[in-house]
Amino acid sequence: MEKEMDIIGIGYLGFECTDLEAWRSYGPEVMGFGIGNNPDNDPDSLYLRMDDRRFRLAFHPGEIDRLAYIGWEAKGRLEYMAALKKFRDEGIEFQIGDEELCQKRGVKELIRFFDPVGFRHELFYGQKWTPQSFVPGRRHGGYLAGKRGLGHIVLMTPEYNRELEHFLINIMGFRWYGSGAGKGKTGFFRSKLNDYTSHDIAYGHAPGRMGVHHIGVFVNSIRDVGETYDIVKEKELQLLMTLGQHSQDPHVSFYHYNPSGFAFECIGEIEPWHDDGFELNPEVMSVWGHEMVGPMLGSFIKTPEEVRDPDFKPSNQ
Known part of the structure; x- marks a missing residue:
């Protein structure tokens, strides 16, 4: 076999x-x-x-x-x-x-x-690693990575079509999770071996724009979320969304912009995520919090001409 x-x-x-x-x-x-x-x-x-x-x-x-x-x-x-x-x-x-x-x-x-x-x-x-070698840059409980990967990434794409979904589902072998509660065309996907989170990658349709919207990283405790939130506010970094909980995930998170202009979502699990067994269609994006207090798209989102790899050749050429 x-x-x-x-x-x-x-x-x-x-x-x-x-x-x-x-x-x-x-x-x-x-x-x-x-x-x-x-x-x-x-x-x-x-x-x-x-x-x-x-x-x-x-x-x-x-x-x-x-x-x-x-x-x-x-x-x-x-x-x-x-x-x-x-x-x-x-x-x-x-x-x-x-x-x-x-x-x-x-x-x-x-x-x-x-x-x-x-x-x-x-x-x-086979990425290299050394057991018990991680030392955080400040007092921190660490990240949930390892067998689940570093987290998820949400991309903004100028085109969202069947070719993209075919590539993600039929070539990469990802599982379709759903389109969430956001407006516009969005697709969430998770890898075949991911039974820990709702998605590894998502593509949001943004005509004429391209880049990373945010990266979600999972910390070991709610304390790590709260302490990072305090540091972000103390340093007066730009928040995107305040503390809150999404409808489809039993997690607490917030979003803020980093020096490159995309956002980090710092996530703490309040209970293990599980697949509901059917495609969700949430009424609202979040059940509490997540007040939008910053620009939806950061400076990392640019035109395709600016950020596309020069070696890329569209399939229709």
Whole structure:
């Protein structure tokens, strides 16, 4: 019996960044991230840790703030090989990462490819880690990552069509979760092995705009949510939404903007998430809180011409 293309979740995220020094202080002081060691072949970037993995967030010097890649973790080598076969059978173009790139990412093997919108993705297995090595940048209870991935990402896309949903469901093997209570066209998806959260990735339709809306990260306790909230207010950072609880998730969270202009959603679980067994259609986005106090789209959201990878070629060309 052949192995399937089983994805755990988001293993790491990479960004091009115009102000690394801002992140060097913001990451540890506000979010409690640890500073990671740079690979020998990448001395100029900034690597941030959330757990015992070598890194979870990478920031590379750039002329514009933009998403560089989303790294998806395959369960292991056999699942990774099954993914390569799936991509070849479906005619999906991909590049195999060379030894230098694998060393930068700290993984055994990886491939790189684009989704139909033009966001670059990577699929890997075997990221380096050291048990009990994570040291937060400030007093912090740590993050829920590990076997569930670093959290979720919500992207704004200039096009939302059947081709995108086909890619996510039939190629990547994600499960459709629903469209939520927000206005407009939005799709939420979670990886096949994710039984911990409602979604790993979501795409929101924003004609003429493209980029990261927010990244959701799960902390170990409500105290970590509250202390981060206090620090954000003390430093007078821009809030997007106040403390609240979404309809579909038994979690408490808030949103604020970081130095690159996208938001972090800091999330504390008040009870384990479970699949309701049917597609939800909530009346409201949140059952309490989540007052909108900042701009819905941050400065990270730009035109596709500004942020699309120059190597991306639309499928209709």
